[in-house]
Amino acid sequence: MVRVELRHVSFIQNKVEILHDINLIIEDQEYLTIVGPTGAGKTSLVGLLSGLYQPTKGQILFDGVDVTHFPPYERHCGVMFESYALFPHLTVLDNICYARHMHESNHTETYAIGEAVLELVRLEGRGSALPHECSGGMQQRIALARAIMALEQKGLLILDEPFKALDAGLRMNLRREVRKIAKSKELQMTTVHVTNDMQEAMMGDRIVVLDQGRIRQIGTPQEILYEPVDLFVANFFSTEMNYFNGKVVEVRMVEKIGFKGKPLQRVVIQTKEGFFLFAKTEKNFEIGDKVTFLIRSQYFQARHKRRQDKTNSIVGKVNRVKFMGAWLRIEMLAPYQLETFVNGNKTHSMKNHCVELSLEPPKKLIKIEIPTTRVAVHNFQVGETITIYYPSQYVIVFPQIPQPELEATLRVN
Amino acid sequence: MPEIRLDHITKIFDNGKVIAVNNVNLIIRDGDFVFLLGPSGCGKTTLLRTISGLIQPTQGRVFINGLDVTDSPPQSRGIAFVFQNFNIFPLTVWENCTYALNVQGYSRDYIIEKGERALEIVGLLERADEYPIGWGNGDLQRLGIARAICSGARILIMDEPLGSLDPKISAEFRWELRNIIKDAHLTAIQVTHNQEEAMAIGDRIIIMRDGHLLQEDTPDELYKYPTSLFVGNFLGGINILEGYVIHIDHPDVYHVKIRLGGPKLIINAPYSRFSLDENIIVAFRPEDVYLFPLGYDFENSQADWTGIFLTDAIIKSKFHTGKERRFIIEIDNGDEIEISKPETFKYRFCEGDNIQIGLFMDDVRLFKYPKNLQKEMDLQ
Numbered sequence: 001m002v003r004v005e006l007r008h009v010s011f012i013q014n015k016v017e018i019l020h021d022i023n024l025i026i027e028d029q030e031y032l033t034i035v036g037p038t039g040a041g042k043t044s045l046v047g048l049l050s051g052l053y054q055p056t057k058g059q060i061l062f063d064g065v066d067v068t069h070f071p072p073y074e075r076h077c078g079v080m081f082e083s084y085a086l087f088p089h090l091t092v093l094d095n096i097c098y099a100r101h102m103h104e105s106n107h108t109e110t111y112a113i114g115e116a117v118l119e120l121v122r123l124e125g126r127g128s129a130l131p132h133e134c135s136g137g138m139q140q141r142i143a144l145a146r147a148i149m150a151l152e153q154k155g156l157l158i159l160d161e162p163f164k165a166l167d168a169g170l171r172m173n174l175r176r177e178v179r180k181i182a183k184s185k186e187l188q189m190t191t192v193h194v195t196n197d198m199q200e201a202m203m204g205d206r207i208v209v210l211d212q213g214r215i216r217q218i219g220t221p222q223e224i225l226y227e228p229v230d231l232f233v234a235n236f237f238s239t240e241m242n243y244f245n246g247k248v249v250e251v252r253m254v255e256k257i258g259f260k261g262k263p264l265q266r267v268v269i270q271t272k273e274g275f276f277l278f279a280k281t282e283k284n285f286e287i288g289d290k291v292t293f294l295i296r297s298q299y300f301q302a303r304h305k306r307r308q309d310k311t312n313s314i315v316g317k318v319n320r321v322k323f324m325g326a327w328l329r330i331e332m333l334a335p336y337q338l339e340t341f342v343n344g345n346k347t348h349s350m351k352n353h354c355v356e357l358s359l360e361p362p363k364k365l366i367k368i369e370i371p372t373t374r375v376a377v378h379n380f381q382v383g384e385t386i387t388i389y390y391p392s393q394y395v396i397v398f399p400q401i402p403q404p405e406l407e408a409t410l411r412v413n
Numbered sequence: 414m415p416e417i418r419l420d421h422i423t424k425i426f427d428n429g430k431v432i433a434v435n436n437v438n439l440i441i442r443d444g445d446f447v448f449l450l451g452p453s454g455c456g457k458t459t460l461l462r463t464i465s466g467l468i469q470p471t472q473g474r475v476f477i478n479g480l481d482v483t484d485s486p487p488q489s490r491g492i493a494f495v496f497q498n499f500n501i502f503p504l505t506v507w508e509n510c511t512y513a514l515n516v517q518g519y520s521r522d523y524i525i526e527k528g529e530r531a532l533e534i535v536g537l538l539e540r541a542d543e544y545p546i547g548w549g550n551g552d553l554q555r556l557g558i559a560r561a562i563c564s565g566a567r568i569l570i571m572d573e574p575l576g577s578l579d580p581k582i583s584a585e586f587r588w589e590l591r592n593i594i595k596d597a598h599l600t601a602i603q604v605t606h607n608q609e610e611a612m613a614i615g616d617r618i619i620i621m622r623d624g625h626l627l628q629e630d631t632p633d634e635l636y637k638y639p640t641s642l643f644v645g646n647f648l649g650g651i652n653i654l655e656g657y658v659i660h661i662d663h664p665d666v667y668h669v670k671i672r673l674g675g676p677k678l679i680i681n682a683p684y685s686r687f688s689l690d691e692n693i694i695v696a697f698r699p700e701d702v703y704l705f706p707l708g709y710d711f712e713n714s715q716a717d718w719t720g721i722f723l724t725d726a727i728i729k730s731k732f733h734t735g736k737e738r739r740f741i742i743e744i745d746n747g748d749e750i751e752i753s754k755p756e757t758f759k760y761r762f763c764e765g766d767n768i769q770i771g772l773f774m775d776d777v778r779l780f781k782y783p784k785n786l787q788k789e790m791d792l793q
Contacts, residue, residue: 037579038550135791136453167452167606170792172650197580199734221733225756236581237735298736299757323633325612325649326700326737326753371700371755374773375716391757 002062002156002190003028004049009058011044011213018044020213022058026156026190031179033193033204035236040210042194046160049192050077062156073103076155078147082164084139086131086146093118093127096146114149121145121181136166140174148187157182159193163200171200179203198237209233226259226394227282231294231409234396240297240367241410245400246271248289258282258393267397269293273363275334278312279395290400299394300368302330303387304378313389316366318382327369328377332388334364415478415491415567415600417441417464422473424459433459434470435624441617446594446601448611450647451621452792457604460621461570464602465492477568493566497573499553506532507541509556513564531563534596550578551586558590562597569594571603575610583607587614608648612636620644642780642789645696652702652750653790654695655782658687667779669695675746676724682779692782699753701776704740705769706760721771726750728766742770 004026011019019041026032036042047053048060051072060068067075087095097107097114104110118124121141131139140162151157159178163171182191193204201207202221209216209224209232217229228234235241246269258264262282269277269291277293285291316334368388370376380386417440424434434456441447449457462468464475466487474483482490502509511528519527532538535555545556554574561569574590575583591614594601605611611618612632619629628635628644639645642653654675660668665683678695687693703721705711711718726742729749733739737753740762744750752770762768783789 037581137791167608167647167792173792199736202733202735221735225733225735239584239736296756298755301757322613323636324609325632325636326698329613373700373703374776375703394757 001028001154001188003064004156004190004192005059005061005064006048007059007061009048009055009060011041011048011053012056013044013053018213019048019055022215024208024215024218026192029183029188029190031182031191031193031203031205032208033195033201033206034208034210035195035198035201036210037196037236039212041213042196042210043160045210046079046158046192046194049156050079050158051075076151077158078149078151078155079158079160080143080147080162082161084131084143086139086142088131090130091127092123092129092131092134092142095131095142096149098146099150114145117145117148120148120184120186137170137174144178144181148181148189151189157189157191159191161194161196164196171197175200175203201237209236222259226396228396231398231401231405234294235409238296239369242295242297242366242368243401243406243410244269244271244273244275244277244293244295244364245403245406246275246277246291246293248285248287248291249276251285251287254280256280264393266392267291271364273334275314275364277395278392279397280393281395281397283397285397292398292401292406294396294398295390295394297329297367298327298369299390300366300370300388301376301390302332302368302370302378302380303389304380304384305387312392313387314366315385315387318380318384318386319365321380321382323372324369326372328372328380330368330370330380330386332366332368332386334366416443416476417568417600417602418476418479419460419464420474420476422460422463422470422475424456424463424468425471432624434463436473437621437624437626439619439626439629441600441602444595444598444600445616446591446603446614448615448618449602449604449621450608450611450618451627452647454623455621456624457621458572461572461602461604464568465494465570466490490568491566492568492570493561493564495554495557495561495569495571495574497576499550499557499577501545501553501556503544503546505541506537506543506545506556506559509545510541510559510563512560527563527565531559531597534562534593535559549582551582554578554586555593558593562593562599567599569599569601571601573605574603576606583610590614612648618648620647639778642694642696642783645778645780646790647792650699650751651696652699654748654750655786656693656695658689658691658693661687661689667693669693669779671695671744671746671748673746673748675744675748676722678722678774678777680774680777680779685779687779687781694780694782694786696778696780697772697776699739699751700737701772702750702752703771704742704752704754704758704760704762705771706762707767707769709769718771721773723769723771726768726770728762728764728768730764731762742768744770 006022006024009022034042048055051070059066093114097110100110118127121144123141147157163174182189195201206220207224208218211232217233225237248267249270250268252266254264254266256264260282264280267279267285279293314334316332318330319333320331322329419437419439422434422437425432451457463470474481477490510531511524514524532541535558537555575587587610615632618632618635620627628640636648645651654671656669656671658667659670666681667687669678724744726744729741729743731740738758740752742750
């Protein structure tokens with residue numbers, strides 16, 4: 001239950017600028033995730049919020065009060081660490097009551113609060129157990145309970161990569177549970193959750209994308225996914241990204257509004273490989289502009305048959321298929337596209353497309369992922385001809401990004 | 414590319430108090446890239462150490478390439494290790510890579526040939542004279558692998574080799590890792606926390622729990638036909654409904670009623686032996702459930718929905734994971750089901766919406782009701 005504000009915060013350690021001019025408001029009761037690769041400055045930011053570090057420049061405000069130079073114990077932040085850091089010789093209840101015992105003489109009251117917090121994290125009746133007697137999931141909840149106790153209903157809850165060492169399946173359940181507890185009516189906490197995992201970041205009300213000490217973007221999960229500000233953010237929130245460079249050949253307004261509430265524009269590009277691709281975007285482009293289309297691998301759909309509606313269809317040969325559980329990953333070599341209409345004219349027509357396919361040299365490797373459900377999968381085999389297509393509103397459109405930057409960021413060869 | 418065979422391996426610690434590995438039989442074929450998965454304490458580390466010879470099994474024999482190596486020391490088994498924290502020496506890349514061969518006193522020509530080949534496979538040959546100080550984790554792990562290849566080992570044991578890499582980097586590097594292993598013609602066993610990684614690049618996956626080998630198969634088969642609820646849930650998550658058998662048609666077709674007045678299903682489950690009135694678990698994957706608005710026109714749909722089973726449901730909550738949309742829905746009897754749909758899913762359902770869910774019976778698995786359901790579903 002606190003509103004946190006960072007004003008022009010910079011942090012320099014050993015002459016290295018770790019954080020640069022961070023401006024950020026964490027609203028009361030917000031669940032905010034901070035995400036970025038190793039070395040982005042996430043841990044330093046946590047240190048600044050909890051008072052372990054002092055910023056080199058700038059101010060930190062809790063509910064309008066300048067706490068920049070407050071020591072950690074006056075900020076009432078509860079921090080939950082990756083390794084839990086539980087006291088092995090203390091019972092569960094003593095672990096979570098430890099901090100309050102230090103500065104409150106009424107131990108009976110502290111224990112009563114402790115029991116109540118244990119109930120919140122569904123550990124009622126386990127107060128007398130020792131940490132090593134508890135399963136990993138329970139230790140997690142003890143660490144959470146201790147962090148909740150420490151902030152005493154008024155501070156900020158900070159989760160510093162809490163699930164990093166856990167199995168993927170388990171992480172999914174735990175992160176939902178933690179969010180539920182943080183958001184519960186009894187607590188209504190303001191939470192900062194630091195992670196390097198994109199799926200985990202998606203649990204936030206808003207996401208802060210941090211890279212090399214700078215904030216790249218702040219936004220809701222939808223904004224980050226569909227309207228990333230740059231290539232870095234777009235790529236960070238995707239498993240695999242396909243890119244197409246091309247020139248705009250047609251622009252038309254459509255009777256629809258996009259994610260940001262602005263009218264959508266239908267943009268057609270001719271790529272350097274000769275494909276004509278369509279996108280719907282809220283950004284404005286003109287004929288002749290050079291642009292880059294980014295399409296995440298999982299936005300494609302695939303069929304054996306040619307589709308009636310040939311917009312956005314690309315035909316190619318399956319190069320590689322890999323089953324990955326809920327998803328099937330296909331690499332497709334695409335030599336050409338089905339006929340399509342641009343400005344009312346048919347661009348090209350391939351009558352005997354099987355013959356053409358084997359003659360044309362492949363021009364583009366496209367990586368797609370489709371769900372492995374019965375309706376989506378048609379038993380794709382290597383060497384088969386397939387048609388893939390994508391919904392045009394899911395394309396991320398940027399003014400043309402130079403090839404070296406594309407290759408460096410997307411790590412394509 | 415040697416074959417590894419484990420014959421009735423049991424390892425007991427603390428004078429019989431802890432059975433770390435319990436009667437495991439296993440064959441790892443020539444050149445396979447195998448993943449060993451399981452919750453912590455399942456015995457995977459003990460099993461790896463038994464294979465490598467760091468510990469002796471209490472019972473059973475270890476065979477490598479048909480030879481009984483149970484009593485052979487680790488260094489004579491032809492096994493190399495790759496660690497999560499790299500364990501790189503403060504030497505140049507070349508010295509790191511050829512260290513083992515130098516110690517063993519091989520000829521200069523032999524060392525150069527082996528070293529160059531190993532560094533070439535991992536793409537570090539041009540950086541052979543550099544010191545790997547300040548290198549990124551990905552490059553350090555490349556060096557770790559080159560060192561393992563160079564040692565002349567034909568079996569590679571890797572303990573979370575991608576564990577210290579950022580998720581994004583590790584997702585890219587794992588394909589490269591697979592190519593390296595295949596290029597070097599190695600048999601590899603890898604331990605990981607990341608099930609997705611195992612599914613993506615593994616030839617086969619072994620799942621262990623409480624010292625037992627639960628199932629060993631290709632990623633496909635394991636995912637589609639788990640033999641236990643635990644394996645199904647461990648690999649990718651699974652929805653469960655509790656029910657009981659109300660009728661049996663033929664030997665394999667079961668009519669199941671979901672408890673608390675839930676829907677009735679007819680499921681073909683070959684090889685299962687359930688009896689009438691037996692309590693069972695109905696399990697299915699989050700991605701195999703289809704969502705439809707009320708009044709959906711199945712007749713004129715492009716997809717073929719013949720044979721789909723439908724029931725009413727309410728959307729309780731929804732969220733993004735970046736790759737999918739996930740929905741938590743509630744069916745008639747109050748049971749909750751998690752559903753995953755691609756981001757491109759066309760319906761914008763909201764919390765509280767009444768919908769229909771559909772399920773093909775072939776996507777449903779039946780399991781015996783376990784003694785302790787909570788433990789069976791606990792991934793720890």
